[in-house]
Amino acid sequence: MAVGGRSSWNVWLVSGACGAAGLLALHSAVPNGIGRLGSLLETFLPWLGVAVPVLGCLALIVRSWAGLLACLAPGAVWLWMFGGVWFSSPPGPYDLTVVQHNVADDDADPAGTARALLAARAGLIAVEELTPAAQPAYQGVLGASHPHRAVHGTVGLWSAYPLSDVRPVDIRPQGFPGSWRRALRATVSAPGGRVAVYVVHLPSVRLGPRGLASAARDESAALLGARIAADPAGRLLVVGDLNGTVQDRGLAPLTSRLHAPPTGFAFSWPAGLPVARIDQVLGRGAEVTEVSALEATGSDHLPVLGRVLLR
Structure with missing residues (x-):
């Protein structure tokens, strides 16, 4: 040359x-x-x-x-x-396992998806895009092992442990209708102690000629971040489809108040060729020690499993 x-x-x-x-x-x-x-x-x-x-x-x-x-x-x-x-380290101790999954409102086999989530043997199973038509299928599969349930709009939580203080959380961006209900809070009496759990689904993000359209998601994240800041719970988890990674500054009003798992990329979207983890298990006063992606279901997201240390 x-x-x-x-x-x-x-x-x-x-x-x-x-x-x-x-x-x-x-x-x-x-x-x-x-x-x-x-x-x-x-x-x-x-x-x-x-x-x-x-x-x-x-x-x-x-x-x-x-x-x-x-x-x-x-x-x-x-x-x-x-x-x-x-370079993930060997699994450490944990008190609680959580499965989080955007189950997709067009999933043709909700019972099959519920069985896949049940196979993870998690104490908590949180879902988003839960439709009224699919709820009986999830209850039928999960109800025996996870008898405690909370559902608000399109988000749901099935728990093997008692739930209390269940309430909706309003994170609607300005202009969104009252029918847009995508967040709930519940207190879980887990073996390692009580922990507040938020199940959330932030607004979708679109990539177009003008760049990333994420204004509604960012506004919703700020509203949720303010609720988290005001929550007196000593141990708290946020699980859900945040439609963004923990590095995305648009989510900073929320993620800056929480801790992400130290290991595991656990890319969860899109299911066919995952390139980003937009499905999260984050903690405050409760350490998420590990996160991993599970096998594909009928959704365009992969389920995510988080292990949580409460003590």
Whole structure:
């Protein structure tokens, strides 16, 4: 290869590696005012790590040692940000297991989906997009092992442990009708102690020519965050389809008040080729020690299993 050609490759590869490292480390500096580009980047932030092997292979092919060395920068930043999530530690102690699933309102086999959730042997089973027509199927499968139930609108919670103080939570963005009911709160008397559990489904997000349409979701997240802040419960869980990742700044009014699991990417959406975890199990005063994605059901989301330490 001619020297001039190699020099051009050096420039492109070093620039690409530095750009990937910069986006990873400084993602919060990407503006959100136009098309919510910052939120869009943060939704798929872990995937910037793919740039490291791609650029590294190109550098080897064209024998660009400068480009190969430059790949160390994004690789190091990615490991610093996501290494703990990627390299999972052995399972630790836990008091409670929670399965969370957007079951899809068009699922043709709700009983089959309920059986799949039951097979996870979780003490709590939280669902979203629960339709009135599907409720009897879920109750028929889950009712014996999880006799305590709370349903509000399209969200539901089946529990093996007693529930108390069950109430709806209004997180409707401005202009949404009263029939839009997507959040509830219940106190669970679990073996490790009482814990407040919120089951929520934030508004959907759409990607279009103008970028990420997430204003309604962000408003709903802020309303829920305010409710969480005012909740006196010492131990609290938020489980549900947040339509966003924990890195997405649009959810910061909510996620900044909660702790995410330290390990496990557990990508949950879309079910056919999961690229992001938008289904969450988050805690305050209750440590979510592990999260994992389960096998596909009839939904376009994968179920997510969380293990929770209450003591």
